[in-house]
Ligand SMILES: O=c1ccn([C@@H]2O[C@H](COP(=O)(O)OP(=O)(O)O[C@H]3O[C@H](CO)[C@@H](O)[C@H](O)[C@H]3O)[C@@H](O)[C@H]2O)c(=O)[nH]1
């Protein structure tokens with residue numbers, strides 16, 4: 219790290235002892251894996267045992283796959299790397315030389331992303347502890363909604379009180395809704411100032427909510443800003459309207475001051491032109507429009523991008539991120555700093571596994587050790603030039619650009635110029651979406667963009683501060699979770715099948731371990747098939763008495779037992795290290811099973827359809843609100859089924875099938891002493907235990923979240939069918 223006292227950040231590896239233990243496990247488990255494969259290859263049943271032979275080959279395939287996949291997962295476990303910043307050094311050295319930072323917030327739908335939530339995020343990032351004249355906040359509204367515009371206008375007024383309040387009282391978090399909710403519980407904060415600011419906030423909130431309820435902005439409000447004229451054309455819809463750019467606060471303006479006379483950050487509303495004839499490329503399209511509009515107005519050298527539901531929870535994060543970019547020795551190597559993503563609506567045992575905590579507490583540290591984390595869409599600071607397609611140049615160590623352009627043009631000229639940059643046709647025959655900006659055509663625009671940046675030679679940084687940098691909203695129903703994971707796993711698989719396949723495209727450009735790590739995510743979806751095999755074929759073999767594993771007293775039993783137990787113990791220890799309870803770990807295991815059974819198969823199918831040109835990938839936006847009953851059940855950690863869907867049918871069917879086969883398996887054990895089937899019996903019993911909430915939803919629950927009866931009937935039918943099919947005694 220060079221001269222330790224000058225560096226703006228430091229890097230630490232994992233604990234030595236832990237790493238030795240880990241390597242011991244990894245080597246021995248790998249040896250075990252090889253033995254398992256050897257056993258499978260040398261014990262293939264003869265051709266006359268036809269059924270068993272095929273079942274054997276299938277399970278061999280599944281074990282080959284998971285063995286290979288396990289090897290990939292090692293890439294993020296060998297070299298965990300943590301980063302720590304020295305913010306005082308940054309402020310001492312660069313006080314006046316800090317760069318402009320542009321902050322992009324994306325929203326797309328005022329009904330599932332309520333305007334009050336959106337402006338809370340906006341206010342939280344306006345209030346960063348950073349020279350406000352250097353901050354510009356841009357809101358992209360793909361919903362093209364005047365309600366969102368109105369909310370932003372209200373926020374621009376409230377900011378005049380909120381920013382000084384935050385400064386004076388060192389408020390954390392600077393998201394007003396959360397701050398007032400948290401501080402209302404304890405009496406300490408409730409000063410006169412607090413009460414006044416809170417009531418100002420509450421009044422604003424109720425005005426916005428009332429407008430949302432009404433579905434339109436009241437006439438008296440509309441009169442107060444010229445921007446509303448953009449919505450005077452009644453034919454406009456979210457999918458069909460002209461470009462809108464409204465600079466609500468122009469930082470160059472002398473009067474852009476808060477109540478205490480300090481400068482306010484620039485604040486811009488943007489809705490790119492939308493026409494039904496033009497594909498808008500979802501969030502990637504919005505981000506690229508933001509890149510152009512902001513380059514015209516403030517042209518910050520660093521860009522922070524957040525989803526509209528992910529507020530800043532730590533007013534220092536901006537400075538943390540700059541410690542990496544501004545470090546004299548290493549700073550020029552980094553394209554982006556991905557801050558850990560965390561969520562503020564996770565329940566105690568995280569029933570849907572949506573905290574992704576193991577990713578942020580294990581995987582991403584490991585990624586940082588092998589070249590840098592993925593870009594995961596929100597809470598990420600980018601160097602503008604690398605996002606614009608620049609290649610890394612080891613020989614130049616440019617200072618981050620400090621200047622803001624466009625000091626001359628007046629506000630309305632700027633707005634008109636900016637509008638021309640977000641017309642539908644603007645990107646035709648350009649490199650936008652290809653070599654410039656975020657990439658198009660992939661449901662995980664973030665991951666593929668990050669990968670291509672890393673392949674241009676840049677490194678990235680993972681930063682996980684003890685006070686979380688950002689807090690977002692995680693899906694709160696099973697269906698939403700499965701759909702979100704379908705989008706992610708489909709996008710990742712598309713990357714793997716595209717010219718950007720990390721194993722091929724990344725070759726020679728990024729480290730082998732990083733290629734493996736990317737592949738680990740890209741291959742989430744294909745894991746569904748071997749899992750389906752375990753969950754469907756294995757119980758059927760149990761039912762039919764077809765033995766597929768060595769018996770307990772066979773020496774070959776040992777590698778199976780060793781690999782399975784040590785791997786599960788390791789996973790438990792990892793989870794404990796990340797602060798999990800056993801129950802939470804168990805819930806996460808369940809969600810892995812559910813995702814692999816009911817979400818990833820659809821991702822695989824859609825990827826193939828897309829490869830064949832038969833379908834276009836879509837972007838199903840996750841709802842950030844839920845009706846009262848659903849929210850209540852989420853709080854109680856009751857799994858939400860509720861509506862009939864193919865996804866739930868698959869889950870119910872595997873649950874019932876395993877249940878039926880387990881009964882037969884136990885019968886067999888008791889009556890025939892079929893010890894040769896013990897491993898299958900244990901596997902089947904585990905699946906049944908994991909599925910307890912599914913049985914509950916089918917047979918016990920009465921609330922609105924129970925399994926629809928059509929799904930229950932279908933799955934019970936299947937189970938009965940499985941039980942009455944004549945049992946063929948073979949190969950025990
Ligand atoms: O046409 C669209 C669709 C979405 N969005 C915005 O994209 C963000 C993410 O959408 P969300 O439905 O919340 O998806 P998540 O699965 O929570 O998002 C994760 O995964 C996405 C890729 O699949 C990334 O784009 C996100 O940044 C990342 O947080 C939200 O702010 C949306 O408003 C748009 O701006 N335009």
Ligand SMILES: [Mn+2]
Pocket residue numbers: 525527690691840
């Ligand atoms: Mn989201």
